[in-house]
Amino acid sequence: MKPVLPPTGEESLRPHSYDGIQEYDKRLPNWWLYTLYATIIFWVGYWSYYEWFGAGRTGPQVVNAAMASIEAERLASAPVDDSSLWKMSQNTAIVSAGKAVFDANCSACHLVSMRGKSESPVAIGPDLTDQKWVNGGRPTEVYNLITKGVLTKGMPTWGPVLGAKKISDVTAYVMSRHKEGDPILVETPPPTP
Amino acid sequence: MSAPLSHEPPSRDSVTTIRSDGSRPFVYPADAHGRFATARQFSAYALIAFYLSLPWIKVNGYPAVFLDVANRRFHLFGITLAAQDLWLLFFVITGLGFSLFFITSLLGRIWCGWACPQTVFLDHVYRRIERWVEGDAVERRALQAAPMSANKFFKLTLKHGLYVLVSAIITHLFLAYYVSLPEVWGMVRAAPAEHWSAFAFIFVATFGLYFNFAWFREQLCIVICPYGRIQSALIDDHSLVIGYDATRGEPRGKVGTTGVGDCIACNRCVQVCPTGIDIRQGLQMECIGCTACIDACDDIMTKLKRPAGLIRYDSQKAFTGGRTRWLRPRTFLYGLLLLVGASVATWALSTVRPANFGVTRMTGGPYVIDAGSVRNQFLVRIVNKRNEPARFLVRLEDVPKTVRKIGFEEVLEVGPLGEVVQPLVLQQARGAYTGPFHFEVRVEDAAGRFHLERAVEFLGPEARLLREEEEEKHRHERERH
Numbered sequence: 001m002k003p004v005l006p007p008t009g010e011e012s013l014r015p016h017s018y019d020g021i022q023e024y025d026k027r028l029p030n031w032w033l034y035t036l037y038a039t040i041i042f043w044v045g046y047w048s049y050y051e052w053f054g055a056g057r058t059g060p061q062v063v064n065a066a067m068a069s070i071e072a073e074r075l076a077s078a079p080v081d082d083s084s085l086w087k088m089s090q091n092t093a094i095v096s097a098g099k100a101v102f103d104a105n106c107s108a109c110h111l112v113s114m115r116g117k118s119e120s121p122v123a124i125g126p127d128l129t130d131q132k133w134v135n136g137g138r139p140t141e142v143y144n145l146i147t148k149g150v151l152t153k154g155m156p157t158w159g160p161v162l163g164a165k166k167i168s169d170v171t172a173y174v175m176s177r178h179k180e181g182d183p184i185l186v187e188t189p190p191p192t193p
Numbered sequence: 194m195s196a197p198l199s200h201e202p203p204s205r206d207s208v209t210t211i212r213s214d215g216s217r218p219f220v221y222p223a224d225a226h227g228r229f230a231t232a233r234q235f236s237a238y239a240l241i242a243f244y245l246s247l248p249w250i251k252v253n254g255y256p257a258v259f260l261d262v263a264n265r266r267f268h269l270f271g272i273t274l275a276a277q278d279l280w281l282l283f284f285v286i287t288g289l290g291f292s293l294f295f296i297t298s299l300l301g302r303i304w305c306g307w308a309c310p311q312t313v314f315l316d317h318v319y320r321r322i323e324r325w326v327e328g329d330a331v332e333r334r335a336l337q338a339a340p341m342s343a344n345k346f347f348k349l350t351l352k353h354g355l356y357v358l359v360s361a362i363i364t365h366l367f368l369a370y371y372v373s374l375p376e377v378w379g380m381v382r383a384a385p386a387e388h389w390s391a392f393a394f395i396f397v398a399t400f401g402l403y404f405n406f407a408w409f410r411e412q413l414c415i416v417i418c419p420y421g422r423i424q425s426a427l428i429d430d431h432s433l434v435i436g437y438d439a440t441r442g443e444p445r446g447k448v449g450t451t452g453v454g455d456c457i458a459c460n461r462c463v464q465v466c467p468t469g470i471d472i473r474q475g476l477q478m479e480c481i482g483c484t485a486c487i488d489a490c491d492d493i494m495t496k497l498k499r500p501a502g503l504i505r506y507d508s509q510k511a512f513t514g515g516r517t518r519w520l521r522p523r524t525f526l527y528g529l530l531l532l533v534g535a536s537v538a539t540w541a542l543s544t545v546r547p548a549n550f551g552v553t554r555m556t557g558g559p560y561v562i563d564a565g566s567v568r569n570q571f572l573v574r575i576v577n578k579r580n581e582p583a584r585f586l587v588r589l590e591d592v593p594k595t596v597r598k599i600g601f602e603e604v605l606e607v608g609p610l611g612e613v614v615q616p617l618v619l620q621q622a623r624g625a626y627t628g629p630f631h632f633e634v635r636v637e638d639a640a641g642r643f644h645l646e647r648a649v650e651f652l653g654p655e656a657r658l659l660r661e662e663e664e665e666k667h668r669h670e671r672e673r674h
Contacts, residue, residue, distance in 0.1 A: 105615060109618060
């Protein structure tokens with residue numbers, strides 16, 4: 001095989017040499033250069049659009065807008081005030097949806113009968129059908145309690161697990177076992193050991 | 194016999210398809226016919242048929258390959274993977290890597306010439322269209338050089354029209370890998386505005402394919418493809434490559450002259466090369482192993498009644514008079530890595546079940562102590578990966594008898610491709626409590642086909658502390674009375 005001779009123009013050979021390997025200084029293909037130029041032009045447009053004219057929304061703005069729309073949707077779908085929750089507690093469709101959520105998630109501690117410790121002394125959760133309320137008995141108080149939980153007592157934070165819709169359903173189901181105007185006896189929680 | 198080349202005579206000092214001013218000479222490779230061309234054509238059509246038929250063949254109710262991105266379910270030859278099984282991708286990628294290592298060290302760039310979609314579609318679809326519309330290499334160059342005429346305009350329109358059509362067909366079937374054929378068909382019949390993202394994908398991908406196969410061609414292999422670069426580190430003098438037997442061929446000379454080798458310097462091997470190199474200058478990075486030069490040279494040698502194989506598949510070692518060693522440290526190492534990778538991948542795939550589940554602690558403290566007991570609360574998430582309802586039993590293993598399990602008392606039904614999250618509470622009376630322990634949550638298919646386990650720890654205070662506190666409370670009570 002013929003040895004490969006260095007090219008006639010010595011200046012096209014780059015001065016460096018690694019492990020005896022040298023390289024030529026060849027021109028890049030034009031299509032490659034045009035691609036580079038195109039990305040530079042794109043960058044100018046992109047930069048002016050976002051940074052100079054401020055026409056496009058920045059990342060944080062997009063996130064905030066998305067969060068705001070989620071928040072708005074949540075507020076719109078869950079009108080949580082006492083009267084609307086009482087009204088929901090009389091709607092059979094909502095109550096039966098709430099019962100499904102209750103049976104799947106709450107009955108482990110409060111029992112399917114909702115009677116908790118009153119039915120069985122080994123049950124974990126308190127009775128939800130009597131008029132003694134450990135943490136307040138107005139529908140919005142119940143709603144907020146389910147959402148936020150009572151961590152010291154082991155009531156979990158259901159907000160992120162269930163979402164607003166299911167929580168208002170399950171609140172309606174609990175309140176369907178009560179009547180508006182029933183006395184609310186606030187039971188002092190036993191001292192936590 | 195020697196038609197003029199479409200480009201400058203190739204040299205090893207520069208890439209033929211990039212001129213010194215950076216412009217690109219378009220290569221018009223001549224036709225090569227022979228046993229390799231025929232075999233490659235068959236294998237290419239088989240591969241195209243295979244790739245294009247995957248969305249049509251149903252295995253276990255799903256297309257053979259259906260990457261359902263919208264529902265995050267990936268159906269591969271009857272196995273359904275969920276997003277949770279993504280870790281398997283590690284083995285798929287390393288497995289591909291090791292196979293590539295192994296095959297390249299043995300057989301060189303066999304993939305590039307025989308199986309790479311770039312070569313398969315370019316040589317056996319697009320170049321065929323070009324050949325059919327515009328004629329052979331000489332005619333194609335003449336047409337390119339000719340002034341615009343009705344005939345040239347018609348031929349160019351026909352060729353590029355067919356290119357776009359074929360690109361669009363390939364893109365649609367490619368999209369079917371992701372959204373299934375009926376859905377592609379539905380989208381095709383609806384207005385573009387209704388599925389604008391799919392439409393944009395088709396538009397851009399069709400254009401990309403058209404540009405690549407109509408103009409870009411060998412530049413992808415030479416400049417963009419990383420595998421082309423990696424191979425130089427993977428092959429050695431014993432790897433199979435396409436090369437020229439210089440000892441037999443040199444010095445080149447016309448038929449009839451004495452004292453010359455077998456090569457008659459007809460340049461046929463250069464004319465047929467799709468990347469524009471001269472294989473007689475030795476192994477070069479541009480060579481994609483397409484075998485065109487073998488067929489071309491064999492054809493000439495046969496006509497001259499000389500033995501074929503002046504250009505052939507062989508190792509660098511063999512071309513310089515040595516013997517090819519197939520068993521080398523490198524092939525053993527790559528083979529071993531491949532074997533390890535394949536076994537782990539097989540094991541990993543065998544652990545994939547038609548369901549997935551996870552156990553997480555509920556928010557709040559890691560454990561709750563009330564008047565009579567210590568308890569741990571978990572959320573169990575069960576994902577059904579089948580497209581039919583599934584029934585599960587949730588059981589506990591290695592749990593002391595004194596522990597009460599609350600939740601999952603009955604068989605749980607999860608809808609097709611559904612997901613259920615439910616609480617699981619473990620409660621142990623203070624008196625029976627002896628400290629934290631490890632246990633297992635087991636989800637069983639109600640029909641007994643499979644089960645899944647997760648190791649979990651029951652957390653709580655040290656039993657001694659709890660007892661001391663208990664005793665102190667009793668003392669207080671006694672003192673009060």
